[in-house]
Amino acid sequence: MQNLEQIIVDVQQNWVIYASMPxxxxxxGFVTKIIAIHMMFEPIEFVGKKPWFGWQGIVPRNAARMAGIAVDTLSNGCPRRSNTSKATPPMPWISSTTYPKK
Known part of the structure; x- marks a missing residue:
């Protein structure tokens, strides 16, 4: 185990290495993240020999499933007019508003 003086001498001798580490x-990290993003979206069509040897972007391959999940999430998460009219107190300044007939 090194004492404090040996550590200080080591840092003084190799300061370039320690300064360049971050x-x-x-x-x-930047390069690996760029590669990961490209692998998620490219290529759009499968490249290689199906079914196991090749690659297709994860987003294009699962586009239909992801779109279905997005539609379900958005349609179930949106408030319905019937639900909001019961929970909203009357507002006299918009009482003259007429809603279109269904």
């Missing part, structure tokens, strides 16, 4: 780590 920049190298940031560059590696």
């Amino acid at each position: 920049f190298v780590a940031a560059a590696i």
Whole structure:
């Protein structure tokens, strides 16, 4: 185990290495994230030999399922007029508003 003086001497001798570590780590993280984003969206069509040897972007491959989930989430999460009219107190300044007939 090193004492404090040995650590200080090591940092003084190798300060360039210690100073470059965060920049190298940031560059590696940036590159891997860019590659991951490209792999999610590209290629749109399957490239390779089906069914196991090849690649297609995760988003294009699951587009139909993801669209169905988005529609279900949005349609179930939207408030209905019948539900909101019961919970909303009357507002006299908009009482003259007429709603279209169904």
